[in-house]
Amino acid sequence: MRYHKIPEETIRRLPVYLRQLMLLCQKDCTNVSSHNFSDLVHIPDSQIRKDFSYFGDFGVRGKGYDVKKLIKEIKRILKLESTRQVALVGAGRLGSAVLSYPGFGSYNFKITCAIDNDKRKIGKKIGNLTIKNASQINSLKKKNIKLAIVATPADAAQDVTNKLVKAGVNGILNFAPCTLTTPKKVKVINIDIAMDLATLSYYLRSA
Amino acid sequence: MRYHKIPEETIRRLPVYLRQLMLLCQKDCTNVSSHNFSDLVHIPDSQIRKDFSYFGDFGVRGKGYDVKKLIKEIKRILKLESTRQVALVGAGRLGSAVLSYPGFGSYNFKITCAIDNDKRKIGKKIGNLTIKNASQINSLKKKNIKLAIVATPADAAQDVTNKLVKAGVNGILNFAPCTLTTPKKVKVINIDIAMDLATLSYYLRSA
DNA sequence: CTCTGTGAAGAAGTTCACAGCA
DNA sequence: TGCTGTGAACTTCTTCACAGAG
Numbered sequence: 001m002r003y004h005k006i007p008e009e010t011i012r013r014l015p016v017y018l019r020q021l022m023l024l025c026q027k028d029c030t031n032v033s034s035h036n037f038s039d040l041v042h043i044p045d046s047q048i049r050k051d052f053s054y055f056g057d058f059g060v061r062g063k064g065y066d067v068k069k070l071i072k073e074i075k076r077i078l079k080l081e082s083t084r085q086v087a088l089v090g091a092g093r094l095g096s097a098v099l100s101y102p103g104f105g106s107y108n109f110k111i112t113c114a115i116d117n118d119k120r121k122i123g124k125k126i127g128n129l130t131i132k133n134a135s136q137i138n139s140l141k142k143k144n145i146k147l148a149i150v151a152t153p154a155d156a157a158q159d160v161t162n163k164l165v166k167a168g169v170n171g172i173l174n175f176a177p178c179t180l181t182t183p184k185k186v187k188v189i190n191i192d193i194a195m196d197l198a199t200l201s202y203y204l205r206s207a
Numbered sequence: 208m209r210y211h212k213i214p215e216e217t218i219r220r221l222p223v224y225l226r227q228l229m230l231l232c233q234k235d236c237t238n239v240s241s242h243n244f245s246d247l248v249h250i251p252d253s254q255i256r257k258d259f260s261y262f263g264d265f266g267v268r269g270k271g272y273d274v275k276k277l278i279k280e281i282k283r284i285l286k287l288e289s290t291r292q293v294a295l296v297g298a299g300r301l302g303s304a305v306l307s308y309p310g311f312g313s314y315n316f317k318i319t320c321a322i323d324n325d326k327r328k329i330g331k332k333i334g335n336l337t338i339k340n341a342s343q344i345n346s347l348k349k350k351n352i353k354l355a356i357v358a359t360p361a362d363a364a365q366d367v368t369n370k371l372v373k374a375g376v377n378g379i380l381n382f383a384p385c386t387l388t389t390p391k392k393v394k395v396i397n398i399d400i401a402m403d404l405a406t407l408s409y410y411l412r413s414a
Numbered sequence: 415c416t417c418t419g420t421g422a423a424g425a426a427g428t429t430c431a432c433a434g435c436a
Numbered sequence: 437t438g439c440t441g442t443g444a445a446c447t448t449c450t451t452c453a454c455a456g457a458g
Contacts, residue, residue: 001441007427011409015402019384033439041386043449046429047440062436078409086404097304103384103401146411147404171407173400177226177310179248186412189403193380194310195222195440196396197293197354200378202285203219203394204353208419240417252417253451260419268418268457291450 001056010051016041017048017109018074022106024067026177033064050178073125085145087113087169089160090152091121091131094175098149099126117156134160140167147171208263217258222314223248225281229313231274240271245331288317292352294376296321297359298328298338301382306333307357320352324363341367354378361385368400405414 020041024032032044041048052058052065058073059065086104087112088095099111112182116122116132124131137160140148148169150157159175163188164172172188174180177195180188211365222322227248231239239254248255258271259265265271265280282288293311295302295318305322306318324341331338347355357364364383371379372393379395381387384402387395 002443004280005426009427012406014409016386016400016403017274018405019399019402020386023385034213035439042388044429046431047427050428050442057441058221060436061434062438064439072242078405080405080408083410091309093304097300098400100300101400103399104404107401107405109401109404147407149400149404151447170411171404172438173403173407177290178230179223179227181249185412187407189407191398191403192222192226192310192357193305193308194314194316195226196380196398197311197378198222198225198285198287198314199219199318200354200380200396201287201291202221204377204394209421212448216449242417248431251451253453254449256418257420257450264419269416270458271417 001053004054006054010054013043013047013051014074014078016043017051018071018078018080021067021071021074025071029136030067031064032067034059037065041148045166075108082109083108083111084147085112085143087111087115087137087145087148087164089115089134089137089148089150089164090126090175091116091118091126092151092153095149095151096126098151099129109147111149113140134163137163137167140164140169141189145169147173149173149175150180151175189197208260211261211387213261220250220254220258221285223250224258225278225285225287228274228278228281232278236251236269237274239274241266244272282315290315290317291354292317292319292350293346293357294318294344294371295350296322296324296341296344296355296357296371297363297382298325298331298333298360298361299321302356302358303333305382306336316354318356319396320347320350330375339386341370344370344374347371347376352376354380356380357387358382 009040034048037048037161038045055077058070086109091114115136116131121131122133128173148164150160150172154176157178161180165182169184174188174190179193182188241255244255245252262284263387265277293316298321321336321338322341322343328338329340355371356378357367359367361383364385368387372389377393381395381397384399388397
């Protein structure tokens with residue numbers, strides 16, 4: 001394994017691989033070839049091998065990849081080995097749904113801070129988490145929280161984001177339907193359902 | 208404007224442009240240059256000009272782009288000119304949040320069918336839409352519904368998807384944390400919050 | 415002058431095809 | 437034989453740089 005710059009696209013695929021590997025592990029599958037794996041994730045086997053090869057020689061020639069080993073390696077690469085706290089800002093319908101999303105555990109994510117500035121919501125409990133007011137954003141630094149989910153209306157999102165960045169947050173998952181401006185060191189991933197539907201609409205054959 | 212194959216990436220950016228243009232329109236901004244627009248969407252101006260150029264000469268040299276005209280053109284390209292019905296399968300917390308999401312209107316999307324197979328949910332109303340049982344998927348063809356949102360648990364998602372495809376659905380927005388298998392003609396966009404957080408985690412500087 | 419539209423150059427990502435190890 | 441790991445070829449996407457229109 002030589003040095004190569006790792007493509008961003010490879011990083012985006014690693015969680016897909018991880019999710020599928022955890023599923024295989026649940027089914028007591030211990031070994032998988034790139035060819036078989038390809039059928040499961042719909043990514044070409046050559047792509048899968050190349051993606052893994054950026055990080056090391058994880059496979060065994062003639063045999064394939066050890067599922068548990070691969071899970072461990074990908075978790076290490078993605079820095080998912082220890083529990084990672086996440087803050088949620090905006091506890092509306094979408095935010096609340098995210099809060100009670102059961103899928104975070106297997107990635108070691110834990111939402112440990114929920115924030116809203118609607119006085120009717122502050123103090124309420126969702127699960128075992130109490131919604132705090134916006135001034136709590138400053139405390140994220142102390143708590144060493146580096147990831148945040150923004151689920152506020154668009155007009156509040158940039159303001160919230162500025163505060164999050166000031167509080168040391170380095171990664172933002174943005175559900176607000178707007179483009180966020182952040183320093184380069186802060187990575188933002190945007191999710192906009194209406195935009196995704198619009199993309200799908202383009203690909204519909206007939207009008 | 209010569210013939211060019213249109214990059215998929217261009218299609219993914221069109222909704223971003225559209226969203227921002229609608230915002231500008233709201234603020235009574237009537238004209239915008241690729242340079243100014245670039246600052247708003249954080250996409251290079253050369254990229255913006257090239258993206259538009261695939262579809263026609265929408266701008267005026269020395270002046271920029273007419274906001275309203277551009278909105279109209281992009282809506283036409285994305286086939287968003289008339290109301291498009293969307294089905295929702297899975298009316299759990301996430302599905303319900305999507306149902307009451309206010310942002311679909313400006314894209315002419317309307318969720319006109321909500322489906323779940325939990326007997327406690329069937330018959331309930333969310334907004335002015337009654338949740339129906341899974342057998343209703345067959346009626347999508349009659350209603351000419353081509354887009355669906357899958358927000359079921361992972362273990363139900365592939366089964367639901369097969370039924371949707373059989374009912375003529377050509378575009379699926381998948382929230383279930385699994386890879387869906389569909390015929391090539393059916394476009395799938397996946398949204399998995401945990402996976403996106405995992406991607407963000409990679410980019411965090413320190414462990 | 416300003417700003418678009420666009421070939422050409424460059425960068426990034428994917429696929430091929432096969433050497434080499436089990 | 438079966439399957440990985442990987443340079444090289446290829447494809448796709450982005451950026452440059454500038455002609456040309458207003």
